[in-house]
Amino acid sequence: MDVVALVPAAGRGERLGYGMPKALVPVLGEPLLLRAVRGLIGSGCVHHAIVAAPPDAVEEVRAAVAPAGGAVHVVPGGSQRTESVRCALAESARVVPDAAVVLVHDAARAFTPASVIREVVCAVRDGADAVVPVLPVADTIKQVDADDRVTVTVDRARLRSVQTPQGFTPEVLHEAYAAVGDAATDDAGLVERLGRTVATVSGHPQALKITTAFDLAIAEAVLAEPFP
Numbered sequence: 001m002d003v004v005a006l007v008p009a010a011g012r013g014e015r016l017g018y019g020m021p022k023a024l025v026p027v028l029g030e031p032l033l034l035r036a037v038r039g040l041i042g043s044g045c046v047h048h049a050i051v052a053a054p055p056d057a058v059e060e061v062r063a064a065v066a067p068a069g070g071a072v073h074v075v076p077g078g079s080q081r082t083e084s085v086r087c088a089l090a091e092s093a094r095v096v097p098d099a100a101v102v103l104v105h106d107a108a109r110a111f112t113p114a115s116v117i118r119e120v121v122c123a124v125r126d127g128a129d130a131v132v133p134v135l136p137v138a139d140t141i142k143q144v145d146a147d148d149r150v151t152v153t154v155d156r157a158r159l160r161s162v163q164t165p166q167g168f169t170p171e172v173l174h175e176a177y178a179a180v181g182d183a184a185t186d187d188a189g190l191v192e193r194l195g196r197t198v199a200t201v202s203g204h205p206q207a208l209k210i211t212t213a214f215d216l217a218i219a220e221a222v223l224a225e226p227f228p
């Protein structure tokens with residue numbers, strides 16, 4: 001049965017400073033979003049992609065992803081990431097009603113290796129309700145109070161930084177979005193609120209989220225000389 005990837009790409013990309021939606025920013029000549037969608041479809045285990053675009057740039061986004069082929073649908077997103085995912089999830093229920101696995105993948109993580117995408121899909125197919133790719137945390141993490149004074153140093157041995165794609169059974173993701181109250185910074189967080197278990201697989205440094213011009217420079221360097 002099919003795997004569908006929801007791709008929230010409706011961010012304004014203000015921190016990148018290009019004066020255009022981040023999804024459309026060219027990276028070595030190709031829009032970030034096209035690279036993200038090609039990475040999903042090219043992994044060989046994703047059959048459909050549903051992109052949530054900035055509402056005022058739907059046609060531009062459609063044109064940008066056209067080279068990725070016919071299995072890509074574009075819908076208007078919302079003002080928060082959670083709303084954008086909700087729009088794409090509704091469209092996926094219409095386009096792929098019998099999907100076996102739903103991935104949610106940030107357009108901004110356009111350089112995620114195929115091996116990570118495949119591992120997430122396999123973990124859901126093997127029975128997990130929800131799966132996230134993670135990396136150990138290299139920095140020491142401290143919590144601060146409202147005046148920026150350190151209140152506690154967290155034990156980093158048990159901390160993980162979380163990437164995408166995050167994988168779900170369609171039932172669990174629909175239940176999480178039906179129950180959502182506040183916006184969340186990732187989709188697995190909504191599943192955690194249901195009291196469901198979220199499994200982990202190994203992430204990859206190349207799945208970094210492109211947020212700033214510095215991240216973009218790193219991505220271009222990796223593309224020019226791929227990382228092992």
Ligand code: C5P
Nearest residue numbers: 008009010011078079080081084107108
């Ligand atoms: O802002 P941030 O980098 O955390 O956004 C993560 C992803 O969510 C990006 O791919 C961005 O385009 C997307 N997003 C969205 N709708 C919003 C805000 C962000 O689809 N309203």
